[in-house]
Amino acid sequence: MLARHRVIGFLAGLGLAALPSWASAQAELAATGAAAPPAAPAPVERPARPAPAPAGMDPSAGAIRGVDPVRAALWRAWSAPDALAGRVTRLQRAGLAAGIGSLDAPARALLLEPALGDPLERAELAVQLAPELPAAHAALAAARAERRQLFGAWSSLQRAAETALAHLEARLWLEATLYDALFGACVAGALGFLALAAAAAFPRFARDLARLRPLPGPSAGALAAALVLTPVALGEGAVGLALGLLAFALVNGSAWRRLWALSAAALLVATLFPLLERRAESRAALVLDPIALAAWETEQGTPTATELARVVRAADGDPLAARALALRLARQGELAEAERRFAQLLAEDPAPDLLANVAAVRLLQGHTEDAIALYERAARSSTSAVIRFNLAQAYGRAIRLDAQDIALREAQSLDPDVLSNLNHRYDGEQALVAYLPVPVPPVLTRLEGSEATAGLARAVRRELAPGIAGESRGDAVVALWLAAGAGLLLGFVLRRAAGPEEDLYLGIARLLQTRGRDASSRMAQLQELRHRQHRAERAAGVLAWLVPGAAGMVADRPLLAWLSVLVVASAGSLWVHQAGPVPDPLALGPLPGALIKLALALLAAVYLVLLLVALALREKR
Secondary structure (H helix, E strand, O other): OHHHHHHHHHHHHHHHHHHHHHHHHHHHHHHHOOOOOOOOOOOOOOOOOOOOOOOOOOHHHOOOOOOOHHHHHHHHHHHOOOOHHHHHHHHHHHHHHOOOOOOHHHHHHHHHOHHHOOHHHHHHHHHHHOOOOHHHHHHHHHHHHHOOOHHHHHHHHHHHHHHHHHOHHHHHHHHHHHHHHHHHHHHHHHHHHHHHHHHHHHHHHHHHHHHHOOOOHHHHHHHHHHHHHHHHHOOOHHHHHHHHHHHHHOOOOOHHHHHHHHHHHHHHHHHHHHHHHHHHHHHHOOOOOHHHHHHHHHHHOOOOHHHHHHHHHHOOOOHHHHHHHHHHHHHOOOHHHHHHHHHHHHHHOOOHHHHHHHHHHHHHOOOHHHHHHHHHHHHHOOOOHHHHHHHHHHHHHOOOHHHHHHHHHHHHHHOHHHHHHHHHHHOOOOOOOOOOOOOHHHHHHHHOOOHHHHHHHHHHHHHHOOOHHHOOHHHHHHHHHHHHHHHHHHHHHHHHHHOOOOOHHHHHHHHHHOOOOOHHHHHHHHHHHHHHHHHHHHHHHHHHHHOOOHHHHHOOOHHHHHHHHHHHHHHHHHHHOOOOOOOOOOOOOOHHHHHHHHHHHHHHHHHHHHHHHHHHHHHHO
């Protein structure tokens, strides 16, 4: 775990160069007075009598009625006159009193409202309000980098990268963007290398045809194009073009070049099926299960009225919504109803986090020994430092100081950072326990495997492979092998008919051995051969710099060519998909831009190394 954090920290540190530009953009936004969301929820006016429940809520279910007491308490804490830091402190305490550890919505409002103060101060206060919001840490990293506080910026960016994996909205966005970029890179890389391999096979193809029958170069090119485009004409689309390029690339070339051409075609088939299906799942997870997303937002503590309504309406038939509603009721003080709902959930799934939340409710009701028993049961099946922190608080209530010290030591050994944060934020507060919101993995499991993902994948596949090759994986594999067999057979027949090809040195030897011809004529022909070779080498040198992968082909290192094309395709796909499939849900801030610029810089360095290695190998030849 520590090694993974160090790796993330190292990569995050390299991305600091991308942060000042984001901070400058934020300053420009403040200067232009761009509109931003308000710094806090709209004021809530208490009606003279209880307001009716919103549409879709069942008042008989013991659900949330009228004014949301949690939101009202947060608003009262924020709206009292004071300096910004004082208002944020009161707001955080109000959240902790309700067991909310991360107030995402107020933190986002702080980040988006330039009128509230200096960017660095707003970012620091946003991190204080929402320590689990990646955008807050990324904004703090940007503000520190703008002020040349590089060590602090490095630490904040590392924290932003870590919290992004544990934040549902951030993780969903990152996964969808990653699969989009990976899909684009694989398709573009496979097609690009196949086109390069086919182009490299064309000169030998043209010379073999010329030995069989005098044929101008344009005619040979037209014949090659007809062979490549035949699958496209048969209705196979972009995948048909790839199959045609594969067949032509296998007509001529070394065994290694043919092997890597086959690997590029195999990558394209894998992209069209398992990768495309996973990409469809990541996109569908953003929109296809609003109840799961609403339940997660509710457990985080600051849901919208719509999300809360969805949770209440689905609570009777959806375990995730039922859990979120139980936690919400506990936070607003309806402990008996919350305990009843938690007990129903525990009967079906005695998960450690549910046990801990029931224990918190029992502790707040004054049943300390019951709470300790539940916490101890949860701790036996969990490695959570938060559960042991809560257990230590319960031991403290029962004045069992030795047991409290042992529980705190266990929490310290499991995750010292979490324990330090909890001690700092909960010290002296009335709320001595922290509720455990639902973790990200169960929600991701719920969002995966939707029936709609298959239809979404088929729709995209139909655009690339409208014919037989796109019907199933088996059909695609059969089409690939048919194209490969056709190319190999054509190459074998052509070589047998045209005979072996002579290179420059064989041509010179043949001319020198020719008898009965004028010596000056032979010298002129030798000079022409040398000039032709020099022109070919100069053209190859220019192409090596201008065309990705050409240097590897010229050096007869197809693996270098394949890697070079894939690197360039990855960089292009990252650049195209940097905005994501949907706008950032105010969860990541400048983090994606910094990471993408870092990735582009690394890809550029890798491509330069591959290019220089290929050129050096070409010189050795």
